[in-house]
Amino acid sequence: MDVIGLTPIIPILFAFALPLTSILIKGNRKLIQAYALTGTGLTLVSSFKLFQLAYASENPLVYTFGKWIAPIGIVYEVDKLSALIALITAALMFLIAIYSYRYLEHDEGLEWYYTLYLGLESGLLGVLLTGDAFNLFVMIEVTSIAAYALVMFYRDRGDSVTAGFKYGLIGAIGTTMYFIALGILYGAFGTVNFAHLAMKIHLPAASFIKVSSGYVTLDVLLKAEPTWNIILASGVALALATWAFLIKAAIVPNHFWLPEAHPAAPSPISAILSGLVVNVGVYAMIRFLYTVYSDVSGELAHVVNVLSAVVIALGAVSALFGAFMMTIQKDVKRLIAYSTIMHMGYLFMAVGVGSSLGLQAAVFHLINHAVAKALLFLAAGIFIHAVGSRNVENLAGLGRKMPIATFSLAIATLSLVGVPPFNVFFSKLALFNALIEENFGLALVLVISSAIALFAYMKVFYIIWFGKPRKEIEVKEPMSMSLVVLVLALTCLAIGLLAPVILDKFIAPAAEQTVNYQVYIKAILELASKTLS
Amino acid sequence: MKKLIPITIIILIIFGLAYVMSGKIEPQENVRALGKFYLENSYFGDYSAKSPEVVTAILWDYRGVDTLFETSVFFLAIIGSLTLFRLNKKQEKEAKERIEKVEELTLVIKTVTKVIVAMILAVSASIALHGHLTPGGGFQGGSALAVAPLLIIAAYSKYALEKQGLDKTRALILRSIGLIGIALIALLPLTKGGFIMQNQPIFPWLGGSLIFYNFFEYLAVGAGFTAVFLLLAIPEKVFKKILGVGE
């Protein structure tokens, strides 16, 4: 069971030791690369093990740090959803680490890059695994601070430093908001553990749970009544927390940092930021809306409904806004960044719907988007690396010289706009089904924005493939980068072809378990009574 | 005068709202169940961290993972700053050379600084090593420790500090050692069949593992701040030259 607790600890341990190691090996780039690959590789193995465990087990897995049961200490509570996203995260981080080496061949500071990179991975995994709302705050901060620093990696370029500054400032506001929300949650419910919070919220309806462990102190903890008016407190806390998550996921009107921050970073980092880091906001939102506040009744339900409506509306605006902005971009990476805003809009729309179908669609789309968006940034990165410019015009005609990269770029764009048989098509289909159940207009938003996005992508693709080269440059396809991209492209295709199976085998059980707050609470309680008896 | 009006309005609103609110809220007189658990169990009780300082017990034992990752946030912030201000080997050498005569402060300040530095080291160590008994702890002690190099940089110069062997690289090594120490203490219980960051009964004496955490945190934070101060003390001219930005 240690693998649950160790998964985020492995990368952070590697990050702790990297500055020292790099001094010892005198900054040898190859050794640093090997070190980083070991770190991310071990994490991948660990999260794969975690994935297997989570899918083999009926209940969510619980790991008690320091042997303290919830709510006394921090627990990691891993359900299928967390394990699935964690696996995708670790796999992408490993692949991108391979890619990074060639991409950064002209830059100094590889050891700093990888220290931050491993820290970022640790933060992302911690966000997914934790079962404690305050620990979630800490892990979001780990993720964010590494992301801020990585955005500023090209420290001699004014735009990236300014973008990093903006990102940091907005991010800090967001996380502080979330911290206040946590203070209110603790004030009202007397706990910051997700399962325990869910229990307190469902207390009237949760008589099914045997709140008795035979141990007096724990019983007192579990039975303690909320001290404040929980409706008001939940409303304020959820509003603040949602604001924070909207910032993290770059939903309009909190999106403005993203189109500057994501392009300014090195392309592999752009891939991680767009593919994985923004998911933090979505995941946290899912945790709150679907696990903690699922199936609430009475006035609480009213609060949650209002919140869902706001989330849906903002999501729809983001989707349209992102799509329109895509069409007028000259900078390839900026275009892809706006596409991220669009997809985050889809995800929030689906999350806001609140049905099991919506959650399934959201989870599936989250994974597909992570893979496809990472692929798109990486494929574009190969061209940018070759030319040294992000302007679309300068990339003209390169396509024919780099067949693998172009092939992958094609798959990525086709996939992202939703052309069958690639992966995003199926998640968009699921999204469409979920949205049309709620409201026809929402489904229309999905279709229209996809169509606009298709137009924007095709323009880029046309230029890269058929455009006249500005000047002749000798380009050779960098193999290590191209192979990573090819692997991801094939993954896109494979997920697309196997979509029904994947939906059935992995996504549906994950969504089902996430919504089932009773199991979520039970896992904690059972472990508590087992540990104490 | 222009600022006075909004301030008056704000104050009036606050007092008005407070008047309305004060009838509705009841002042909080009890601790919550969880807080009470910590108060009762931190030293006595079956579920104890063996520390009379309840906040430190929560920080490094009950909710130890938070603190572990909080430390890594600080670590990543420092690494991020180093990334922003990174220098290659040649540039680092350049930064270590004095480009012009540095004005040092007067003799009195320099002499007093020497004595005070010794006292700061003792005081900060006391804060860190008594973190499990009295308020304070690794972070607070480390912050106090970092005042010593700061004073030296102010009274002498950063070059004086580097000449005595405390440069950015060394500070970073110290920081790494501190962090690895923390991580190892956290992982040690695994070898005895315990859980990550477990304290009792694997470290059975007073304060248990808290002392070690505090000590390593003290080292790490002190060294981390020192690295930041050293970076900030590099003259602006050197950086502008490295970045290729004109005056």
Add this chain to the structure above:
Amino acid sequence: MIAFIWSVIILTLIATIMISLYGISRRPNLVKKLIALTIFGDTANLLVVLLGYRLIYPVAPPILPSLSKEALQTFVKTAVDPLPQALVITAVVIGMAVNVLIAFAIVQIHRLYGTVDTRELSKKLIQVEGGEQ
């Protein structure tokens, strides 16, 4: 009366939060933005510390005064809630770390552009827009 003072304190903190948010969004100077951000973070911390406070007399800090069982009884009756304090210590360190990084970014911006004013910065940024890598 106590309730009134209590409400005044809480409302003042909320007002401070509002003012600091105004400062972050409206001040053109980056350093002032950072200062407003630190005010925002510190006010949030203070707010959370207040949650653990007890409006009783006497009230004690959460440190066991002596290592005896007798002391424990009165201690539990008078001590404030330790958990918000622990959370705030964590948040303080994190906030400081973020501020350090942002401060470094501002220094770097000043080195690159020679200004920390957003209005001038945006002018200079437009010139390099669509920039080369």
Add this chain to the structure above:
Amino acid sequence: MRGVISTAILAFITYIIFTGSAKPYDLFTGLIVAVGVGILVGKFLVREDSKALNPLRWIWAVIYFLKYMLIIEVKTHLDVMKRVITGKYNAGIVRVPINVKTDYAKTLVANSITNTPGTVVVDLDDKYLYVNWIDVTTEDPEACRREISEEFEKFAEKIFE
């Protein structure tokens, strides 16, 4: 290993006073910390061990401390109080030669002067102190020295030189 012992003593005393208790744990950790501090910074603080550990000098330091706090301070305070009430003052900056050689002695003299009300050292160089004096009776450096700093120097010499 110059200066380790004396610095360690300083650090140890600071540690115990700051901690405010002297249980075995405090003494033990204090000892370790003190030795560590001594090894780290001792060589910068102390030039000659035999001087620093000479008990006679310590006794002189204690005598000086008592005399300074109980007599000199009281005297100058009364003087300044009188001036505050009567309004009779004639402030100005005078140059005062300084005869002690070592850094510590100079610092002690300068700080002693500053700490007594009525006189503030504004700057110093190798040979002179520049003192802002509340009642400039003379501008002759030697006379100033007699008025302001002679007593301090006498002790400073005994303690540090």
